[in-house]
Amino acid sequence: MFNKLLFFSSKLKPKPYKFQIISSFNPLKNLDNKNNFGFFPRISRSFCSNGREAMEYDVVIVGAGPAGLSAAIKFKQLCSQHNVDFSVCVVEKGAQLGAHIISGNVFEPRALDELLPQWKHEEAPIHVPVTSDKFLLLSERRAFSLPSPFNNKGNYVISLSQLVRWLGQKAEELGIEIYPGFAASEILYDDSSKVVGIATNDMGVGKDGSRKENFQRGVELKGRITLFAEGCRGSLSEKLISKYNLREKGQGQHQTYALGIKEVWEVREEKHKPGSVVHTVGWPLDHKTYGGSFLYHMNDRQVAIGLVVALDYRNPYMSPYEEFQRLKHHPAIKPLLEGGTVLEYGARTLNEGGYQSVPYPVFPGGAIIGCSAGFLNVPKIKGTHTAMKSGMLAAESAFNTLHEGSEMDAFWNSLRKSWLWTELHSARNYRPAFEFGLFPGMALSAIEHYVLKGKSPWTMKHGRPDHEATNEAHDCLPVEYPKPDGAISFDISTSLYRSNTNHDHDQPPHLRLNDPSIPECVNLPIYAAPESRYCPARVYEYVPDEKGELKLQINAQNCLHCKACDIKDPKQNIKWTVPEGGGGPGYSVM
Template identity: 50%
Template structure:
């Protein structure tokens, strides 16, 4: 096989999300001559970005103080109405603001497409001289002889499913760096390798996750109120935790979605179907009536918070953004913390490069994080998710509310609750109750395949399957026979099917071309038997406005 070409940089950043782009901008602000490269596996910046999103501009104010006058799309829709619904099957109760601490009120926040914000950030980065390469997946970590990270290599292009080289075959390229930042987002496939390699998570709780499913709707102007933000909890979830959101954004559009924590136990639960059922609630239908669904997508969310953040640095690099997991779960926000983490890592790298250092551990980044407002913000709410998980939506939410009020007044709880891995939570099918979901009506609720169509997902069909089942016998004997094939339900894109034909063994079919890169299968498979790896660069969803 031919040798790969290589390109040297001072800093290579894997992922053009808010953390990666903020890091790139900050490096160039502090040291214009430092060479910075950003790799993005999506076909363009923003193509794989999915978030609600209501964004706290705290980090953006620090990074680009004049952003409101620079054409940033975030400035278009400030939040002006914040509601929290407790839902029953046919009605709702509005939770009064005075019951929640001030940091939950969304004062001073904005709602917009995070994908479009990232496209704008990419423009700012390129204006400063950052090189951004969309459509190239970082597929391999490169190491120096002493074990430090040397950079990454992009995946080969033009490989057929059988491993042969097609006519358009092109060898991947090595990107060498003095420091490499991993900003892959939730459950990054390279971050998964780095954690055991450098024992980054030896002193933290397991990371836990949710899956967020999102749709965009164009609705009639008389039903739209730009800047209105609605969160809900309760119906339709019964034996699972999570909730929904509905954000009135610009141009008579609402972003709506549903989040299910992946610690649920019933293998018959389908997060996708829970979203569809939620939209049939009378109060939601009032908003959507006469509207048109225009986009769909899904993404896993890091929910572990403060106690699940791993060590952030290792020789030659650092974890930033959701690769480390900085989401504030009760606030349902992580963009501001992700951006700030990228800025802190950038400052540590610039300091190291100025001192002539390279390929060491950026320990000043770890120290800066522990002294930052990210750390303080996450520590305040560290027990919220475990309380709800342990005591349920009603009692758990009440206890979590008391906990947040006490922490808000500076009364710190003398304990930190633990997490348990999501894949251990499923009951076997003989101990679970089937869930019968209604058929989609084609007006408010829809099927998965028509939804995936709206995500503009595309993969070259003749390429290696990027959803790797390690042991197919284990998948049949356990995932299917014991757990009733939960992958056919937790996947929001119809990737997995168990084909049953008379007289034949069940056959596991993987429709990898449908994959929206949510990573739920990598997280929730009860045997950890599915490994998500990056497909050929540029594949996956192409979200225009998510």
């Protein structure tokens, strides 16, 4: 397996980011007569009857984001404190750490203070404290200042992809094995339906299923405990939630989502105000659609700007991408961007269900952590600190399970006793309040925030699942969007180039239709082809065939891994699965 890991890594040709992870552990050295590797005495290797090579660890973590890396670091810290040596492996589908990480991000350091208290003295990429915090209500031509509901004192404007690379560096210093460029595509079970690890995709498989010259069999990473930290709408996590009925065992309500679209600009020096934070609601979205924008001044003349659109929007003619392009032309925003340059573009879905939608996170053999379980605090628009905390709590339970023989179910109990749970509970009614529209939602959420302070005696429910919220086209008005000017607004092809997205064209499709007839028979005539608009990368296009009839064309190579299609398709006909490892966006400052 290690030979395969080295082979695959060499094929990825990673971009030389500042904090790129390069494993310091040489798998070809220190192999003793007991088939153990160096300072990891519990690792063993074997071959399976299916031809895959297997590697056994004590803990396997899927996803090297804030939750996964925090879990790995906390687990190893506990090993050191108790003078025991358990092995940890982290597998990440992005070509490098941080390549698939995208977030606002105004960072609350609470969890990091607990995990790595000396981070300020260890070159963490956290340099810009919040200096001002504005909240605006936008009409088409004006901006009205409102009292800010955000308390960002002590928070920082950061690039989360950079922070993740730094966390990866800290993890490797503790002896944690991190393998970027490997997509976990399969959950491994034993005869009792207990999870015993994951398997990665085969590499070098053609679109027709044939084996190419560079074919390499996938590998099995087996763990006594497996933690899934895949991020929002994780493909394997969703399978676990369904298989073990974790949604019903948890808080009981379905998850609801939003699509976040973001650019990082380099603006002129005289316009740059490091630490300035602006949030908006209102235009360009209609008053029935929940969402808002953010504008954060980072360091080095960089500004992050984005629009978040709830995926329970009703009008199938609406395009979140085009709404974002319109936003940038608002008189309160356009002057900042004029004369600037876009550095990167990206998009990702985020969980907005909060407290009501948290599943029971423990299953036989492991747990689901971070945004895969949905710990975003919606009114704060922050989920990094809660994702990290969930990973740390899961690591404590995993360690106690392996070291003391306790049960992983303790994770659920510790979760509900933590500040994370208190925070989500106090914010639980904010998002459902906007089911009534923008202004009623603002009024109800203001009462929750300023008067009841999150202690109301009721818990509101979410509306319909996002895919059911889409109205039929005949009930809606088409939306006409202005053409991009090439200076402030851009077409999707230009933006996609800035995301550094890359997939091998000759590989099995990772976007699959349960019923190939639904796009032409249902989505196109009834919903006016919504997948051609909600996708922020033009993956889905309707093009005429030789008879002039429109047929769905899937441009999988454009995929940003945002998962909007998996969520918003009216008939839940599109299934997002992991492509060959190393593909997808290549974010560096997101």
